[in-house]
Amino acid sequence: MIATKPDLLQFFKKTRSHSESICEPLQIEDYVVQPIVDVSPPKWHLGHTTWFFEEFILKPHKKEYKLFSEDFAFVFNSYYESVGKRVVRTDRGNLSRPTVKEVYSYRNYVTEQLSELLNEEVSEEIEGLVEIGIHHEKQHQELLLTDIKYILGNNPLTPAYRDDFQESTIESQKPQWIEIPEGIYTIGHRGDGFAYDNEFGRHKVFLQKFAIANRFVTNGNYLEFIEAGGYENVMLWHAEGWEWVQTHDISKPLYWHKTETGWQHYTMQGLNSLDPDAPLAHISYYEAFAYAQWKGLRLPTEFEWEVAQEHFSWGQRWEWTESAYLPYPGYTKVDGALGEYNGKFMVSQKTLRGGSVATSEKHTRPTYRNFFHPQLRWQFTGLRLAKTL
Structure with missing residues (x-):
């Protein structure tokens, strides 16, 4: 568990911000592409990690919480059968709507709502759920990068994601x-x-x-x-x-x-x-x-x-x-x-x-x-x- 609630709130906000910084080099057209079933569109990752916080924390634990959209659970649920129906995984790249702009609005809304919740007195159970949500988003940050690489790497123009992104460091120790x-x-x-x-x-x-x-x-x-x-x-x-x-x-x-x-x-x-x-x-x-x-x-x-x-x-x-x-x-x-x-x-x-x-x-x-x-x-x-x- 994070040491104090302010630390948890800061960790949450920093994690949310990092997902968006990963997407900064993208063009708007890059957000929707799904070349293969294992690669999800960047827009979907941004929405799914937001839905996770909304579904498992805000809906059951924030008083009078109002959903950003009644339709987003169907769009951004991944594999949680017990939660409800969802878009088939192979069809994530077919969704031109919601727009990228709407997804970012959704992210801002949920981030603000969860920040409000964490500024109140909350139980250790809620703090534990928030911590799981943070690490869930970190998992998707890794997926975001690897999915973006697949999207761009399978484009015949082989565009760069970021000129300063170092994929590896040469190991200096002698093999043994x-x-x-x-x-x-x-x-x-x-x-x-x-x-x-x-x-x-x-x-x-x-x-x-x-x-x-x-x-x-x-x-x-x-x-x-x-x-x-x-x-x-x-x-x-x-x-x-x-x-x-x-x-x-x-x-x-x-x-x-x-x-x-x-x-x-x-x-x-x-x-x-x-x-x-x-x-x-x-x-x-x-x-x-x-x-x-x-x-x-x-x-x-x-x-x-x-x-x-x-x-x-x-x-x-x-x-x-x-x-x-x-x-x-x-x-x-x-x-x-x-x-x-x-x-x-x-x-x-x-x-x-x-x-x-x-x-x-x-x-x-x-x-x-x-x-x-x-x-x-x-x-x-x-x-x-x-x-x-």
Whole structure:
């Protein structure tokens, strides 16, 4: 929990402001585009995060609260089945109305109303809901950036988002293996500060002796895999991964382009020459697994990653792990609609650890568990290698 109510109010306002600053470089036409189902229009993100505060806090807890619009719950609900009907996810980009101007008016209205509420005496329950709402918006700030990158990166003009947006920092330490001894380790959130429900259920795991790389796999490392025929070697791939490669004609990471002058990749600064020393990004779990197989190594489990993370730098890339996204021992969903937040997705997905260049400040931590289907790669996803000793 945030230390004091004024701190919570300031944290809320700063978070709301940051979402809008992310959208400052956009043209009005950029706000509505939805190239694929996984990418939502920026306008929708701005509206959905606003609806979250309105639906779960203002409606039930602010006296005489008046909805900004009776129609916006249908437009901006994401997946909360218990709350009501909503626009089908694939149709978010078909909504020319409400306008961008109306969405910003909606944001201002809800921000003002919630600020008024926080200036009153409120319960710890409401403060906890506000904190969840803040971190929910921070999740969508990351999605905003990655969705904007997909929108612009799949435009044939490959326009830059922002000339000063740095997607990565070159790691300076020499490559080495970090050895972790066999033993019983405790996994999960300790209870200090904010965490999602999927991080709780602190429990012990037994780990065999292993080693984990202190550095990410780089673009140059992965280029060697491509040039060695990695995408043509069926023996390196899971069956589902191989089917995905064949069906979708996958031969390189997302945003990579092979040109007459060499390899290029799209970044938030536009189309640039591929930097071989930069951390690899935008690969699927299938590709991460195949690369590890090619190296005769493997991906770390999420438990190995959590135990070892204090020994290396992380946060530039979401890191694929070999762990399925599953509940910890004793996990129970919270009551009501917020029980749909994490628990119902604990099937057919892989866990990622760390964070990325798109992750907002004060949002990630060593126990944070992200999760995606194994074929997805529009996020800043990379990998580090591990081996059993």
